[in-house]
Amino acid sequence: MKIIDIYILKRYLVTFSVMLLMFIPIGITIDVSEKVNKMIEKKIPLKDILIYYGDFTIYFANLLFPIFLFLSIIWFTSKLANNTEIIAILSSGISFARFLRPFIFGAVIVSIFALLMGFFLVPKASKGFNDFRYQNLKGNSQTRETSDIFRQINKEGKLEENIYVSNYNYISQTGFNFTYEKIIDNKLIEKVIANRIKFNEKTKDYTLYGYNKRIVGVDNDQITINDKINVSYNFEPDDLTPVIYVAETMTIGQLNSFIDKERERGNGNINTYLVVFYKKFSLPISAFILTIIAVAVSSMKRRGGMGINLAIGIVIAFTFIFFDKVFGTLAEKSSIPPFIAVWFPNLVFGILATYLLRNAKR
Structure with missing residues (x-):
């Protein structure tokens, strides 16, 4: 040179x-x-x-x-x-x-x-x-919230699992008006509704408040009601966070794997x-x-x-x-x-x- x-x-x-x-x-x-x-x-x-x-x-x-x-x-x-x-x-x-x-x-x-x-x-x-x-x-709102979140968390053959949350608080990892649907061959098999859902960091499961579960039967439906119950689901808190926020915080390898996973789930975003x-x-x-x-x-x-x-x-x-x-x-x-x-x-x-x-x- x-x-x-x-x-x-x-x-x-x-x-x-x-x-x-x-x-x-x-x-x-x-x-x-x-x-x-x-x-x-x-x-x-x-x-x-x-x-x-x-x-x-x-x-x-x-x-x-x-x-x-x-x-x-x-x-x-x-x-x-x-x-x-x-x-x-x-x-x-x-x-x-x-x-x-x-x-x-x-x-x-x-x-x-x-x-x-x-x-x-x-x-x-x-x-x-x-x-x-x-x-x-x-300001006084120490949270980051998103609203009207719909995710398809699983799709294997005729099986399809969807979740919906009206509001999600990123900091407290709490969602409101939670809905879970399990569909087989385009027919609703199971539906869960809760007033509030909170992720537990230690146990990696979710606490549902105002829990209402309905299993659709041929003649009669089976209904389960609880004020509070812990349930494990096939989705993570990142699935409910703002999409841009999540993507920006991942390294190139993490982001590539995350995109592959979201493709399999059929994520519209x-x-x-x-x-x-x-x-x-x-x-x-x-x-x-x-x-x-x-x-x-x-x-x-x-x-x-x-x-x-x-x-x-x-x-x-x-x-x-x-x-x-x-x-x-x-x-x-x-x-x-x-x-x-x-x-x-x-x-x-x-x-x-x-x-x-x-x-x-x-």
Whole structure:
């Protein structure tokens, strides 16, 4: 690797790191200013707060990773252009493609780092970040609840088992208006209704309150009523939690196994899990695309100086984020295949990167 490659690669990585170190404390400061009163009111231990902001740092950095990367490249490449360093490099006989090589090396390093974070670190940080917020910082309601949850927990041949909960509290692991149905050959065989269901962490079973069980017979039905009873079912509390929340807290291996299990169950919300799964791979690839776009946009010396390049960069970066969020939502709520929806922004901006790169070479 030549001196020029080391010089550019060093500027690439240092500027990106400095950008993270600049904006993350700003994000923490804003978050503290919004939540300090609740933290004091609830007397949250300092140790828990420090752990929360450690998770917040990873979560925040991963969320805004494309913007940080893009703006950092725009910044230091524009400085190279304004100092006529790029003109000197190209005038020495180095082609634009050769000039781009250290930027690609930098993108490889950043992509590998982002990939490993998305596979292993971000899921744990996401769980800690969300758990802390919903236990301590959501006003008087220290819960995270979902409503109208229907799940098919088993389907084997003619056998089908379904559950329904009108409301589920993630923190206390308690559901309300619980219904269990066992169906064989499209005929209802057994139905259980309970006012409340609570998961027992130690025994791995469920306590049902206001229990009412009906077994459908040929002539007469068999009815069992109890105020409180412990029952084992073939589903876990994660089946009742918010789908995005669950997917975000799993490592790549756990998420892959979870998706396979949900497919077997015929879960209608499988697209939500697939969006999270595919984004773990698409986000690192975006580092290459954004790097090429940033270099192509900022390598030309403009009359407006660095400000024009930064303005263009901000517009492109937020457009990329907008595309990413919109198509991710469409995949979850419509019939668009999740793979296409997640990778479509990279495809569009990949075409844009190719176009800008050709113009930059000229």
